Amino acid sequence: MTKEEIVDKFFSNPDIFFSDFEKLGVDFSKVKLDLGRVMVKKRFNLTDQQIEAVEFVYWMSYFIETELKQSILFVEKNLGSKTKMLEAALDKLHFGDKIGLITTYNENGKSDNFTKMCWKINELRNHVAHGRFEKLEYAGLSLSDTKGQLRLFADIKNSAEERKH
Numbered sequence: 001m002t003k004e005e006i007v008d009k010f011f012s013n014p015d016i017f018f019s020d021f022e023k024l025g026v027d028f029s030k031v032k033l034d035l036g037r038v039m040v041k042k043r044f045n046l047t048d049q050q051i052e053a054v055e056f057v058y059w060m061s062y063f064i065e066t067e068l069k070q071s072i073l074f075v076e077k078n079l080g081s082k083t084k085m086l087e088a089a090l091d092k093l094h095f096g097d098k099i100g101l102i103t104t105y106n107e108n109g110k111s112d113n114f115t116k117m118c119w120k121i122n123e124l125r126n127h128v129a130h131g132r133f134e135k136l137e138y139a140g141l142s143l144s145d146t147k148g149q150l151r152l153f154a155d156i157k158n159s160a161e162e163r164k165h
Contacts, residue, residue: 003033003034004038006033044131046133050136052144053133053142054128054136056136056144057124058125060121060152061121061122061124061125064118068095068101069087069090069098072086072090073086073087095122095125096119096122099119099122102114102118112159113163114159117155121156138152138155139152
C-alpha cells in the first residue's frame with residue numbers, strides 16, 4: 001500500500017483505519033507517513049523538487065533566525081542588558097526586524113555581506129509563504145539541487161566569517 005493509499009484510507013474513516021491497522025499489529029509510533037508533505041504535494045500538485053526546495057528554505061531560515069537571536073542576546077548580555085526581557089521581546093519580532101537589529105551592531109550602521117545574506121534568506125522565505133516556488137533559487141541554481149543549497153550555505157558562512165574580522 002502506498003503512502004497516498006494509506007492517507008486515503010485514513011480520511012475515509014479514521015476509527016476503522018486505526019482499528020484495521022492495529023489488528024494487523026501496526027505500531028503507529030514507528031510509522032512515518034510524511035503526512036504534511038503528502039497532503040500538500042497532492043492538494044497543490046507540487047513536484048519532489050519543489051518540496052525539497054521548500055524544506056531547505058524553511059530549515060535555512062530557521063537556522064539564520066535562531067542565529068540572529070542568539071547573536072543579539074550575546075551582544076546585549078555583554079553590554080549589560082537584561083536578557084530575559086530582551087529574549088521575550090525578540091520572540092515577538094519578525095525575521096526582518098531581527099535583521100534590522102543586527103545592522104545596528106555594525107560600525108557604520110550599514111549592511112554588510114552577512115546582513116545582505118540574511119535579507120536573501122528572508123526573501124526566499126517570503127517566496128515559500130506566497131507559493132512562488134519557481135523563485136527558490138540562488139546564484140542561478142535551484143534550491144532543490146544540492147549545489148544550490150551548498151552554494152547558499154557557503155556564502156552565508158563566508159559572510160558570517162567576514163563579519164568576525
